[in-house]
Amino acid sequence: MGRPPCCDKSNVKKGLWTAEEDAKILAYVAIHGVGNWSLIPKKAGLNRCGKSCRLRWTNYLRPDLKHDSFSPQEEELIIHCHRIIGSRWSSIAQKLPGRTDNDVKNHWNTKLKKRLMKMGIDPVTHKPVSQVLSEFRNISGGHGNSSETFVRNFKTEPSNNSILTQSNSAWEMIRNTTGHHHESYYNSPMIFTNPTSSPFHFSNDSVHLLNGTTSSCSSSSSSASITQPNQDPQAPVPTFCWSDYLLSDPVIPQTQGVGSSATSSITFTHNENFNSQTDSNSQKTASNSSGTCHSTSSFVDEILDKDQEMLSQFPQLLTDFDY
DNA sequence: AAGTCACTCAACCGCAGGACG
DNA sequence: GCGTCCTGCGGTTGAGTGACT
Numbered sequence: 165m166g167r168p169p170c171c172d173k174s175n176v177k178k179g180l181w182t183a184e185e186d187a188k189i190l191a192y193v194a195i196h197g198v199g200n201w202s203l204i205p206k207k208a209g210l211n212r213c214g215k216s217c218r219l220r221w222t223n224y225l226r227p228d229l230k231h232d233s234f235s236p237q238e239e240e241l242i243i244h245c246h247r248i249i250g251s252r253w254s255s256i257a258q259k260l261p262g263r264t265d266n267d268v269k270n271h272w273n274t275k276l277k278k279r280l281m282k283m284g285i286d287p288v289t290h291k292p293v294s295q296v297l298s299e300f301r302n303i304s305g306g307h308g309n310s311s312e313t314f315v316r317n318f319k320t321e322p323s324n325n326s327i328l329t330q331s332n333s334a335w336e337m338i339r340n341t342t343g344h345h346h347e348s349y350y351n352s353p354m355i356f357t358n359p360t361s362s363p364f365h366f367s368n369d370s371v372h373l374l375n376g377t378t379s380s381c382s383s384s385s386s387s388a389s390i391t392q393p394n395q396d397p398q399a400p401v402p403t404f405c406w407s408d409y410l411l412s413d414p415v416i417p418q419t420q421g422v423g424s425s426a427t428s429s430i431t432f433t434h435n436e437n438f439n440s441q442t443d444s445n446s447q448k449t450a451s452n453s454s455g456t457c458h459s460t461s462s463f464v465d466e467i468l469d470k471d472q473e474m475l476s477q478f479p480q481l482l483t484d485f486d487y
Numbered sequence: 488a489a490g491t492c493a494c495t496c497a498a499c500c501g502c503a504g505g506a507c508g
Numbered sequence: 509g510c511g512t513c514c515t516g517c518g519g520t521t522g523a524g525t526g527a528c529t
Contacts, residue, residue: 180497180523202514218515219498254517265517270496 176205176213181220185210189217189225223266230262234271242268243276247290 192208198221202214210217223229234242238260245256253265253272260268277287286296 178499200514213499215500215515216498222516223497251518266497269518274495 175211176216177211178213178216181224185212186220186225189221193221193225223264226264228262229264234263234267234275238263239271239276242272243280243290246272246276246287 188208188210189204192204196207198218201218204210204217205212205214208217212220241259242256245259249255251269251272253269257263257265257268280287280290284293285291286293289296
């Protein structure tokens with residue numbers, strides 16, 4: 165027996181709110197404050213579900229909300245946070261005063277995701293589509309010979325791609341077109357940027373996104389080495405060869421012919437946000453990772469070890485996003 | 488001018504987790 | 509420990525609107 169509905173749905177109004185209804189909510193909250201939303205409709209004289217009232221208040225009527233368009237800085241922050249924590253809209257919204265999770269989610273789905281796709285960046289992984297497809301080719305046997313064509317279409321006319329229109333990311337496209345669900349790979353924290361591994365990021369800079377220019381990624385090269393424009397050329401660039409882990413993971417089938425164009429030797433650059441607070445530590449960690457790339461350990465074990473290492477060195481990661 | 492399409496965003500839905508008796 | 513209620517969250521839907529043919 166399932167949970168009963170929160171209200172009698174046949175007798176409550178649905179759909180857009182009128183100014184009069186808004187005024188009733190505002191008047192009630194001004195006097196009594198928020199809380200116990202299930203009782204508010206009755207007390208405020210509204211024929212609405214309490215849940216609907218709460219949503220109207222939190223997403224629209226709250227006095228601290230901004231109703232203007234997103235600034236470039238806010239967009240940059242959304243992209244950055246999404247790269248780190250994914251679609252945890254409430255957590256991202258907390259970083260944006262005056263914005264709700266619904267605002268952020270809608271803005272991502274309608275604007276930012278499309279902008280990334282148009283630039284050839286997969287909005288799920290935040291990596292160049294060419295690289296995502298190349299990596300997939302590596303683990304699926306190397307017969308994805310149409311990936312370059314796909315990447316061209318992805319970058320130039322994403323809206324004309326029926327598959328993309330529905331699935332919106334290279335990874336989802338791969339899943340849809342092949343029926344293969346490489347779950348261990350798909351869920352890998354190295355691919356889906358996990359905060360515990362976040363010192364190793366592609367620097368598909370938000371600056372480029374906001375300026376409307378294309379990123380430095382190449383649609384033809386599967387060996388991505390992306391560096392930050394302001395990075396000191398003298399400074400050593402820590403690298404992290406996660407593909408080594410992939411090839412050593414027993415879950416993922418090994419393939420022949422992963423050399424030349426199919427080899428994914430990806431250079432991860434240092435995340436600027438970690439530089440400011442934990443520069444020496446993260447440099448050390450990154451350097452340790454870059455120099456070794458041991459293929460003798462399993463991918464999962466290495467990730468877990470790295471998580472532990474990161475958590476011990478960057479405890480603020482736990483607090484930043486409410487883990 | 489009328490019809491169609493694409494896009495935006497407010498609102499809804501179902502689920503999960505916490506609080507409480 | 510269990511059931512109920514409330515709240516919060518993320519995914520999805522659909523009405524409204526502007527652009528295009």
